Every structure is written in structure tokens, then in C-alpha cells.
Amino acid sequence: MAEKVLMKGNEAIGEAAVLAGCRYYFGYPITPQSELPAYLAKRLPEVDGVFVQAESEVAAINMVYGAGSAGARVMTSSSSPGMSLKQEGVSYIAGAEIPCLLVNVVRGGPGLGNIAPAQSDYWQATRGGGHGDYRTLVLAPNSVQEMADMTIAGFEFADRFRNPVLLLSDGVLGQMMEPVTLPDPVDYEVNSKKWALGYNGKDKGERNLCSSIFLDVDELEEHNWHLYQKYQVMTDLFSTGEYKDFAVEEHLCEDAEIILVGYGIISRILKTVVEKCRKRGIKAGMVRPKVLWPYPTHVFERLAKTASQFLVVEMSCGQMVEDVKLSVNGKKPVYFFGRTGGTIPSDFEILNEVDKLVRPD
Amino acid sequence: MSSKVERVILAGFGGQGILFLGKVLAQTGMHAGKHVSWIPSYGPEMRGGTANCSVILSVNEIASPMVTVPDTVIAMNRPSVAKFNLKIKAGGMLMYNSSLIERQEFRDDIRLVEIPASEIAEELGNPRVANLVMAGAYSKFSKLITFDDLVACLPSLMPGGKKEMLEINLAAFKKGFDFVEEKKYMFGRYVYSVFKGI
Numbered sequence: 001m002a003e004k005v006l007m008k009g010n011e012a013i014g015e016a017a018v019l020a021g022c023r024y025y026f027g028y029p030i031t032p033q034s035e036l037p038a039y040l041a042k043r044l045p046e047v048d049g050v051f052v053q054a055e056s057e058v059a060a061i062n063m064v065y066g067a068g069s070a071g072a073r074v075m076t077s078s079s080s081p082g083m084s085l086k087q088e089g090v091s092y093i094a095g096a097e098i099p100c101l102l103v104n105v106v107r108g109g110p111g112l113g114n115i116a117p118a119q120s121d122y123w124q125a126t127r128g129g130g131h132g133d134y135r136t137l138v139l140a141p142n143s144v145q146e147m148a149d150m151t152i153a154g155f156e157f158a159d160r161f162r163n164p165v166l167l168l169s170d171g172v173l174g175q176m177m178e179p180v181t182l183p184d185p186v187d188y189e190v191n192s193k194k195w196a197l198g199y200n201g202k203d204k205g206e207r208n209l210c211s212s213i214f215l216d217v218d219e220l221e222e223h224n225w226h227l228y229q230k231y232q233v234m235t236d237l238f239s240t241g242e243y244k245d246f247a248v249e250e251h252l253c254e255d256a257e258i259i260l261v262g263y264g265i266i267s268r269i270l271k272t273v274v275e276k277c278r279k280r281g282i283k284a285g286m287v288r289p290k291v292l293w294p295y296p297t298h299v300f301e302r303l304a305k306t307a308s309q310f311l312v313v314e315m316s317c318g319q320m321v322e323d324v325k326l327s328v329n330g331k332k333p334v335y336f337f338g339r340t341g342g343t344i345p346s347d348f349e350i351l352n353e354v355d356k357l358v359r360p361d
Numbered sequence: 362m363s364s365k366v367e368r369v370i371l372a373g374f375g376g377q378g379i380l381f382l383g384k385v386l387a388q389t390g391m392h393a394g395k396h397v398s399w400i401p402s403y404g405p406e407m408r409g410g411t412a413n414c415s416v417i418l419s420v421n422e423i424a425s426p427m428v429t430v431p432d433t434v435i436a437m438n439r440p441s442v443a444k445f446n447l448k449i450k451a452g453g454m455l456m457y458n459s460s461l462i463e464r465q466e467f468r469d470d471i472r473l474v475e476i477p478a479s480e481i482a483e484e485l486g487n488p489r490v491a492n493l494v495m496a497g498a499y500s501k502f503s504k505l506i507t508f509d510d511l512v513a514c515l516p517s518l519m520p521g522g523k524k525e526m527l528e529i530n531l532a533a534f535k536k537g538f539d540f541v542e543e544k545k546y547m548f549g550r551y552v553y554s555v556f557k558g559i
Contacts, residue, residue: 006388006397032403115405176426177384177399179391271424346429 004179009147009169012180013103014039016151017075021188022101023049024074026063028056030082031115032171033105037077057082061089068098069210071196073155073188077103079171080121081112083129090164091130095212097195097227099158101151102136103167105174108342116342117171119264122319125168126293133224135231137165138292140263144178146290152183153246159193161234168292170315172265172344235294248296249288252278256285258358259303261312261324263289265344270313272347273354282358292320300327309357310334313350315343364504365420368428370445372413373437373458378492381518382435383414385496389506389514390418398426411440418505433502435495436462437478456498458491474498474546481536490533497537498546508538 007015014036017025025040037053044051050067054060060076067074078086083104093100106121108114125138137157139150147169154165191200197208214220238247249267252274253259260270267288277284287303289296300310309332312321321336328334337353339345369386373379383399390397401414415428434445436457446468449455454472460479467473476498482491500508511534519527540546 004391006384006391006399115403171403172400172426175401175403177387178426179397265426268423269425269427275424344427346427347425348429 002181002184004181006177007144007180008035008175008177009141009144009173010035010105010175011039012144012148012182013077013151013167013169014043015182016148017101017155018043018047018049019183019185020073020152020155021186021190022073022075022155023047024064024067024072025049025076026052026054026060026067026074027076027078028054028060028082030079032107032117032174033077033079033103035174036103036105057085058089061086061093064100064102065089065093065096065098068093068100069096069196070198071190071193072198073099073101073159073190075101075103077105079105079107079115080109080118081107083121083124087124087130089130090136091128091132091134092212093164094130094134094136094227095132095223096210097162098164098210099155099162100164101154101158101167102164103169106168106170108340114342115171117173117265117344118315118340118342119170119266120316120319120340121168122292122314122316125166126295126323134227135163135234135293137161137163137234137294138168139165140168140290140292141173142264142267142288142290144173144176145180147173148180148182150290152186155186155188161230162195163230163234168264170264171342231294238291238294239296239298243291244296244298247289247291247294248299249286249290250299251286251288253285253287253303253307255283256303256306257283257308258285258354259307259310260284260286260350260354261288261310261320262286262314263292263320266313266315269345269347269350273350276347276351277354282354284354289320292323295323295327297323297327300324301329304328304331308332311353311357312336313345313353314338315345316340363432366423367418367433367503367505368431369416369418369433369435369499370413370428370431370448371416371435371437372411372441372445373492374440375410375412377412377437378489379412379437380414382492382496383416385493385511385514385518386416386418386499386506388518389510390416392514392517393506393510395419395505396421396423398423400426400428411438411444413441413445418503420505433499435499437491437495438462454502456495456502458495460491474502474541476537476540476546478537481540482533485529485532485536487529490529493530493533494537494540497534497539498541499537500534501538501541508534
């Protein structure tokens with residue numbers, strides 16, 4: 001096994017991208033993700049890669065569109081306000097079915113907000129963000145190790161589904177250092193995508209086209225249903241298929257009366273809360289979605305039969321709670337606790353919320 | 362100090378090497394086979410402003426990397442004491458740079474450790490190693506990292522570093538460690554009662 005190194009989350013994404021065969025990065029600096037472009041600005045030239053600090057986020061995402069169309073593994077990253085600027089390009093990329101990795105190291109919003117960690121981009125991440133009938137696969141790491149592992153997985157998923165994949169992180173995960181065992185490098189063959197503009201194996205006179213424009217009404221409808229079917233396949237793979245265990249982490253849920261739900265950095269705090277609950281004799285468990293779209297609805301359907309209530313904790317005013325409610329589908333009550341504006345809830349205040357629900361008197 | 366987990370907040374002003382001091386403790390812990398985490402405060406700071414970071418060293422896997430109630434605060438300047446003094450766990454430790462922080466009425470339910478880190482660093486000929494004096498002193502109290510661990514890990518923390526720099530850093534570790542070993546740091550009621558076993 002490779003040696004452990006102490007790395008920032010942002011840097012771990014950068015190194016993992018290089019190991020995944022990504023040789024193109026286009027982006028624009030913004031706190032709290034700037035260590036990632038800084039790392040790749042130094043690292044990519046060492047492996048004959050291309051790093052461009054674009055003139056804007058809009059330019060950067062369209063460069064990603066170009067490199068992805070050519071068949072390369074390509075990525076961009078930003079934080080919340082910059083991610084909003086990129087959404088037009090993300091919609092085009094999804095429409096044209098271009099694989100790429102997008103990273104959002106979320107900070108406080110709306111507007112310019114602040115640079116502190118937040119989870120208030122959940123809706124933007126899982127509901128599209130841009131216009132049109134499209135979906136983005138969304139991965140939610142909760143440690144520096146997972147920042148690396150999910151970067152590699154993200155590139156693989158992107159290629160498999162010909163779809164943009166979004167790594168949804170936050171300021172804490174981006175800035176913190178933890179030991180990482182770097183994954184083995186992937187042997188990526190650039191000339192492997194038959195649909196790509198740069199594919200060398202085309203017959204003479206044959207052309208490939210990557211586009212999201214379908215002026216004919218029937219053609220666009222057909223295209224949109226094609227995309228829809230692809231999203232259905234993805235949904236199945238992440239709920240009952242080969243990625244069903246990848247999609248979610250369950251902790252002490254078997255006998256749990258109250259299930260705490262959180263993703264990303266919050267799930268780490270919830271694990272501490274569950275420990276403290278168990279010491280006090282409260283049967284608490286935790287569900288952590290590792291994939292935010294397609295949402296692991298299947299787990300909640302099952303747990304709604306055994307648990308008596310759910311408490312969703314987020315660093316927002318309540319966004320993912322809607323998906324939990326849809327999944328639990330009215331069978332059990334779903335409560336919410338959140339802090340916003342860049343504040344991270346402490347284990348004490350979450351424990352206090354659990355106490356109120358479990359011992360209402 | 363618990364033998365399973367140590368939660369530390371390190372604070373001072375920009376330029377005192379606070380974030381690096383945190384990295385020294387975290388990386389040393391990692392090399393010593395412990396689970397570790399390091400989180401910086403990152404704000405819209407100005408030059409000369411405050412800097413702090415949270416470090417956890419643990420025998421077991423670290424659930425939450427956030428430190429709300431530190432076992433130890435290492436304070437390098439006065440504003441850091443004001444900011445974190447009240448957050449320290451009862452029975453915890455405040456280790457402070459007494460070159461820049463005068464003795465005052467502290468809480469009486471924590472262990473106080475005063476280290477004239479800046480003066481020691483000056484004596485060594487480089488005021489910038491005050492942070493590593495603190496690291497050496499901390500290793501005397503820690504149950505999870507030892508002085509030898511610090512020394513063994515140091516070269517990996519300064520790849521390409523000059524030999525003179527390595528030596529002065531090692532000397533800073535040693536001075537901090539010795540200062541605690543010789544029990545020159547003790548004063549105050551609680552410390553007194555702890556060591557008298559009352």
C-alpha cells in the first residue's frame with residue numbers, strides 16, 4: 001500500500017485528478033478552493049498537461065466543454081458564486097453529453113455571501129442549476145481521503161455515463177488536512193471515445209459532432225427522452241444495481257429509533273452525536289448519502305419501516321430535507337436542524353435537538 | 362490528559378507560524394501511527410491579524426474534526442488567550458507564550474503552562490522558531506506524540522530545507538522540552554494543587 005501523506009482536501013483532489021489521467025484544467029480562483037488550481041498550476045506541466053487560468057468562470061467552463069468534446073479527461077473547480085456563473089456551460093455540457101468533472105467547494109451564499117463553509121448549494125447541485133431537462137451526478141465526500149477517491153470515481157462515472165459529474169464539497173473539507181493514501185494511477189487512453197471529435201479511428205469522411213442544439217422539435221424531444229432514459233439507468237445502478245453500496249453509508253441504523261441524516265462534513269459531526277446518544281441510552285443511527293443525485297431513496301424506504309423519526313442536519317436553511325421527505329413519503333415524521341451563513345453546528349446543539357425529539361417533555 | 366485523544370487549538374498572529382506548528386503536531390502524529398486532522402481558520406484576514414488552527418490527535422478514527430472544546434490551547438499572543446481561554450475543557454491546559462503574554466488572573470480549573478517561547482527563540486538566534494519551542498514543550502505533556510517522534514518527523518516537514526535550519530529547529534524542540542522537564546513553567550494555585558496531589 002502507498003504511503004500516507006498529510007494533504008489539504010483541495011490538493012488531494014488535484015493529485016487524484018492527475019492520477020485519474022486528467023491533463024486539462026480550466027478555472028478561475030476563488031476562496032475556499034484556490035489551493036486546487038494552485039496545485040494543478042504546478043503539477044499539470046510536470047505531466048505535459050495544460051493549466052489555464054481563464055479570464056472568467058464562463059470562459060473556463062466552455063474550455064472544459066471543448067476539451068471534453070475532444071475526448072480528454074478534463075475538470076474545472078470553483079466555489080459557490082463562481083459555480084453559478086458556470087451553470088450555462090454545465091447545461092450545454094449535459095445536453096451534448098460531454099464527460100467532465102466539476103468541483104464546487106461550497107461557501108456561504110446567496111450572492112457574494114462569505115468565504116466560510118456551507119451546504120447551501122444543494123439545490124443548485126442536485127436540481128440542475130442550469131436550464132433544461134438534465135441531471136448531474138453529484139458525489140459528496142466527507143474526508144480528505146474521499147476527496148481523492150471520489151475524484152477518481154467521478155472521472156470513471158463521467159466517462160461511463162457521458163455525463164458531467166459534480167463533486168460537492170465545502171470550505172472545511174477543502175481547507176482541512178488529513179492523512180491520505182493516494183490511489184493508484186489510472187491508465188487513461190485519450191483516444192478511447194468513439195463519439196469524440198478527436199477520435200482517431202473514424203472512417204474517411206466520417207465526422208463526429210458534439211452539440212446541444214436540436215432545432216427540430218421532434219429531434220429535441222427524442223434527445224430529451226434519450227437523456228431521461230440514461231438518468232433512469234443511473235438511478236437504478238445507484239439504488240439497486242452495482243453502485244448501491246457506494247451510494248450511501250449507514251451507521252448503527254438496524255435498531256435505531258431516531259435516524260440522523262447528513263452529508264459531507266456534517267456526517268462526521270453526526271457520527272460523534274450518535275456516539276453520545278448511544279452513551280445516554282438513546283437509540284440513534286446515521287444515514288449519510290454519498291451520492292446526492294441519484295438520491296438513495298431506497299435506504300429511507302427501508303428505514304421508514306423500522307425507525308420512528310428522522311432528523312436532517314444541514315449547513316443551510318433546509319434543502320436536502322426535501323429529498324428525505326420525498327423518500328420517507330409521509331410514513332414517519334422528518335425534522336430539520338440547520339445552521340447557515342457559514343456557521344458549523346456543534347455536536348452539542350445537535351444533541352440538544354435530538355433530546356427535544358426523543359424526550360419531548 | 363486523555364491517552365486516547367488530544368484536541369488542540371493553536372492561536373497567535375499571522376507570521377508566528379501557527380499553521381505550521383499545527384502541521385508539525387499533525388504530521389508527527391501521523392508518522393507515530395495516530396489518526397490526525399488539521400483545520401485552519403481561514404477568514405478575510407489582514408497582515409498582522411490573528412491565525413488559528415485546530416488539530417486532533419487520536420488513537421481511534423476521528424469522527425468530527427471540529428474542535429469546540431479543546432483539551433489544550435497553545436496561545437502565542439494576548440488576543441488568543443482572550444479568544445480561547447473560556448473554551449478550554451475543565452481540567453485542560455493553557456500553554457502560552459509568556460514572552461508576549463503577561464501573567465494574569467486565569468481560570469483556576471485549568472493547568473497553566475507558561476513558556477517564554479519568543480525569548481528562547483531569540484536566544485537561539487531566530488525569533489521565528491518560537492512556534493517549535495512550543496511544539497517541544499507540548500510533546501512533554503502529550504500522551505500521543507513524544508519528543509523523539511517530533512525529531513524523527515521534522516525532516517519530512519521541511520523538504521529541501523537547509524541543514525542549519527534543521528538544526529535550529531531541533532534545538533528549539535529541545536529547549537521547549539527541557540523547559541518543561543525542569544518544571545520552570547509552573548505557577549499558580551491549580552498547578553500547585555495538581556502537583557501536590559491535593
